[in-house]
Amino acid sequence: MSDTEHGVVIVGAGLGGIRVAESLRSGGYSGPITLVGDENHPPYDRPPLSKSVLLGKQDRVDLKPEEFYGDSAITLRTGTPVTAVTPGEHTVTVGSGGDAEVLAYDTLVLATGLRPRPFPGSPAKGVHVIRSVDDALALRAESASASNAVVIGAGFIGCEAAASLRTRGLTVTLVEPAPTPLAVALGEKIGGLVTRLHVANGVEVRSGVGVEMLVSQDDQVTAVRLTDGTEIPADIVVVGIGSTPVVEFLDGSGIELAPRESGGGVACDAVGRTSADDVYAVGDVANWLTVDGVPTRVEHWNHTVEQAAIVAHHILGSDDDVVAAVPYFWSDQYDVKVQVLGWPKGTDDVHVIDDDGKKFVAYFSRDGVLTAVAGGGKAGAVMKMRAKLQASTPIAELL
Ligand SMILES: Cc1cc2nc3c(=O)[nH]c(=O)nc-3n(C[C@H](O)[C@H](O)[C@H](O)COP(=O)(O)OP(=O)(O)OC[C@H]3O[C@@H](n4cnc5c(N)ncnc54)[C@H](O)[C@@H]3O)c2cc1C
Numbered sequence: 001m002s003d004t005e006h007g008v009v010i011v012g013a014g015l016g017g018i019r020v021a022e023s024l025r026s027g028g029y030s031g032p033i034t035l036v037g038d039e040n041h042p043p044y045d046r047p048p049l050s051k052s053v054l055l056g057k058q059d060r061v062d063l064k065p066e067e068f069y070g071d072s073a074i075t076l077r078t079g080t081p082v083t084a085v086t087p088g089e090h091t092v093t094v095g096s097g098g099d100a101e102v103l104a105y106d107t108l109v110l111a112t113g114l115r116p117r118p119f120p121g122s123p124a125k126g127v128h129v130i131r132s133v134d135d136a137l138a139l140r141a142e143s144a145s146a147s148n149a150v151v152i153g154a155g156f157i158g159c160e161a162a163a164s165l166r167t168r169g170l171t172v173t174l175v176e177p178a179p180t181p182l183a184v185a186l187g188e189k190i191g192g193l194v195t196r197l198h199v200a201n202g203v204e205v206r207s208g209v210g211v212e213m214l215v216s217q218d219d220q221v222t223a224v225r226l227t228d229g230t231e232i233p234a235d236i237v238v239v240g241i242g243s244t245p246v247v248e249f250l251d252g253s254g255i256e257l258a259p260r261e262s263g264g265g266v267a268c269d270a271v272g273r274t275s276a277d278d279v280y281a282v283g284d285v286a287n288w289l290t291v292d293g294v295p296t297r298v299e300h301w302n303h304t305v306e307q308a309a310i311v312a313h314h315i316l317g318s319d320d321d322v323v324a325a326v327p328y329f330w331s332d333q334y335d336v337k338v339q340v341l342g343w344p345k346g347t348d349d350v351h352v353i354d355d356d357g358k359k360f361v362a363y364f365s366r367d368g369v370l371t372a373v374a375g376g377g378k379a380g381a382v383m384k385m386r387a388k389l390q391a392s393t394p395i396a397e398l399l
Contacts, residue, residue, distance in 0.1 A: 006032065008315060009092060011035025011082045015045065016111035016304045018063050019263035025072045027295070033074045035101065036094060041133060042066070047301055049136035050160035050228050052330045055167060056140060061133065080106030082112075084254040085274035092366030110250075110266055110274070110281040111308075114243035114299065117151060123216035127237045130157055143168055144237055148229030150174075150224040150234040152211050154181030156331045159194060159399075162203050165238070165334040172203045173232050175224065175379050177210040186340070189350040190374055193360050194338070196210065197376065206230075245285045255279060258287035263297030272311040273291035280315070282307040291367070300329045326389045339382045342372030342389045351399060365395035 008024060010017045013035045021033050039045070045061045054060040068074045068151075083100070084093040091102050105239035128139040143149065143165055151162045154176035166172040180191025181198070195205050206226065214237060215223040223231045245265035247257055248319075256275035258267040266281035268274055270289045273383055274281055283304040287297040306325050313320065331338045336359070348364040348371055359377035363370055363385075370393045375382035388398065 006090070006104040006106045008107045008109065009103055010109040010111060010284070011079065011085075011092065012111035012113060012246075012283070013039070013043045013076060013237065014111060014113050014283065015043065015063065015301065016106060016113070016286075016308050017109070018043040019305055019308030020109050020111065020282060020312050020315075021074050022064075022072070023309050024315060025074070027312055027316045028073060029312075029316060031106070033072075035069075035074055036077045036080050036082055036092075036103070038079065039132060039134075040079045042069070042078060044133055046131070049133060050130050050157050052163040053133065053136045054130070054140050054143075054161065059137070067363060077294075082249050085110075085250055085255065085279075087253060087279055090278065101363065102200070103277045108276075109311060109315075110255075110279065110285060111283045112246040112249070113284045115246050116239065116243045117241050119211070119214060119237075119239045119241065122214055122237075122239070123217045123221050126221035127214065127217075127236055127239060129239050131243070136340065139236070141172060146235045148173075148233045149236040149238065150232050151238045151240060152224065153240035153242070154178075154194075154207070154256045155185065155240055155242065156182070156329075158238065159198070159333055160239060160331060161238045162198060163201065163242065165236070166198075166201055167334065168202050170236070173206060173234075174198060175204050175206045175209065175211055175226065175232075178207065180207050181205065183207075184346050186344055186374055187346045187348060187350050187364075189352060190362055193352075193355070193362075193376060194333070197333060197336060197358065206232075219315075244301070245287075247285065258297065259293050262295040263287050265297045265327060267295065271314050271377050272307055280311045283312050298327060300327060302328045309394070326386050336377045337376070337379065338376050339379060339386060340372060340374045342370070343380055344372035344374065348372065349395075351395065354378065355399070363395060363398055366392055368396065370395050370398060 043063045043386045049062045080094050117130045149165045149170045150173045152156045162174045180188045181194050183191040209229040212227045223232045256267040265287040268288045272280040284299045329340045344364045348366050354364045361375040361378045361381045364372035373385040
């Protein structure tokens with residue numbers, strides 16, 4: 001490996017960005033590394049935002065101590081949006097208008113994550129999303145004087161927000177148009193077990209019904225009207241209806257994007273290389289080919305960390321093939337850690353093999369083969385299944 005003049009520029013100072021920078025240094029890269037982020041914060045961790053930060057147990061969730069950047073000779077530029085990429089010239093533009101500045105790179109890494117989808121027609125006050133630490137702190141501050149919260153969308157972040165707000169003592173209604181919470185990701189059987197957990201903790205779960213509109217007075221949300229005509233009073237609404245990859249700054253760059261039906265984001269090969277020379281993408285924004293050649297975009301912490309290590313490895317000159325890791329995801333709701341290992345689909349067959357009324361373990365199968373294991377409060381039983389998943393074990397051998 002030979003270090004070069006301009007070094008590595010990383011766009012997006014979040015988990016993926018900092019992990020690439022760190023792995024490059026620990027792997028011996030001695031050229032310049034510049035980490036450019038649009039937020040006014042050094043890289044921080046997002047999973048605690050809907051959990052310990054919203055619960056008021058934590059304020060700072062920085063991924064590295066302040067001195068890390070100087071000690072590692074990583075130039076961190078916060079509050080600096082990248083507005084354009086010109087692969088033919090190996091440059092990126094930061095800022096716009098008279099403040100625009102051009103940075104040259106030898107290698108570029110895109111790690112810009114996601115942007116939450118807003119609910120159409122939202123009033124200005126009382127409606128929240130949770131993506132950034134500023135979002136989480138604003139919601140926490142407002143929830144201190146609020147009584148009624150409605151969470152729209154019972155995916156993982158919506159379920160966690162409902163759990164945290166309920167734990168803080170608010171009256172919480174969780175609204176989900178699918179038949180159960182988490183049905184899209186984990187199917188209705190697991191969704192039913194998660195519903196039970198929320199109901200046991202006093203959350204009203206309204207599944208199978210959509211939201212018609214947010215009702216407001218003087219631009220402050222006052223209620224959520226459902227498609228069945230019910231109106232639920234709300235002084236706080238949390239919108240958790242999904243997110244979109246942040247790719248607008250690539251307009252005109254020629255860098256190929258993945259089609260929406262394959263998850264969208266930046267199209268990559270199986271080691272994170274994009275369609276442009278010397279440009280990689282990692283994390284939530286990146287749509288990598290699996291080892292089986294299927295374009296896949298994943299929005300999980302562990303996945304981002306694994307991709308960052310692979311990309312750093314390749315920038316350092318490795319040509320290794322990728323070994324498929326078994327994906328892992330967790331979600332904390334009340335005192336239960338939900339853990340998922342593998343490749344679940346909402347349409348898989350789900351076999352609940354252990355359920356004590358609160359904690360559970362379930363195996364997922366497709367075409368007779370184990371595809372995933374999900375558990376609530378059963379870490380050992382989930383994690384021990386990694387080898388069985390890697391080996392595509394017939395489900396009949398496990399039941
Ligand atoms: C509330 C919440 C809870 C979560 N909980 C879990 C969990 O329990 N378990 C789990 O596995 N995963 C969880 N996740 C997902 C996990 O945090 C993400 O997978 C991970 O943060 C992805 O890292 P990333 O680097 O791709 O993106 P991010 O961490 O989002 O970083 C991207 C950064 O790029 C910046 N950026 C965007 N555009 C530009 C630009 N043009 N110029 C410069 N900077 C730019 C963004 O502002 C952001 O700072 C959670 C996520 C959220 C939001």
